Amino acid sequence: MSRPPIDPLPGRIxxxxxxxPLPSDAHPYRTIGPFDAxxxxxxxxxxxxxxxxxxxxLTVEAGAIGFCWDDEAGGGCELQVGEVILVPPLVPHHVERRGPVTITIAFWRQPACPGPKAAAPPA
Structure with missing residues (x-):
């Protein structure tokens, strides 16, 4: 039975x-930033x-930034201070500076799945 997606930032939209969605067993493994414009x-x-x-x-700590989806559906939004966007795996995107801004990005992943073991080399 799968668990519901987790809320990585309780109280924030x-x-x-x-x-x-972010899987329930995901965990943060790296944060970059803060970066100003x-x-x-x-x-x-x-x-x-x-x-x-x-x-x-991606969390907007101050100001605002443009976020653009570069997949076939396209589109985007302007993220304001306090807003967070979840960026899933393998979906092309980019950000656009539109004035003063500070952002941070936290990266999350699922625990590694055990893969097949490599065969021992022949003796």
Missing amino acids: VRADRGP GHIPAGLLKTHNLKAGAWGL
């Missing part, structure tokens, strides 16, 4: 416009996506 890494400003099994939670 998390937008989830695309892809699968002048220090947002260039890779975030061009189309990119998260690897399989990884979700991102």
Whole structure:
């Protein structure tokens, strides 16, 4: 029986416009930022996506930033201070500076699934 998705930031509204929800067994493994408008890494400003099994939670700490989906559905939004967007794995996206802003991004993943064991080399 699967558990419901977790609320990674209790009390904060998390937008989830695309892809699968954050699984209940996911856990944070890395946080980057805070980045102000002048220090947002260039890779975030061009189309990119998260690897399989990884979700991102982009939080606007101050100001506002444009968030664009670069998949076939397209679209986007302007995220204001206090807003969070859940970015699922493998969905292309980018951010756009639109003035003063500070953002942080927390990366979450599920525990590693045990894979098949490699066969021992022949003797």
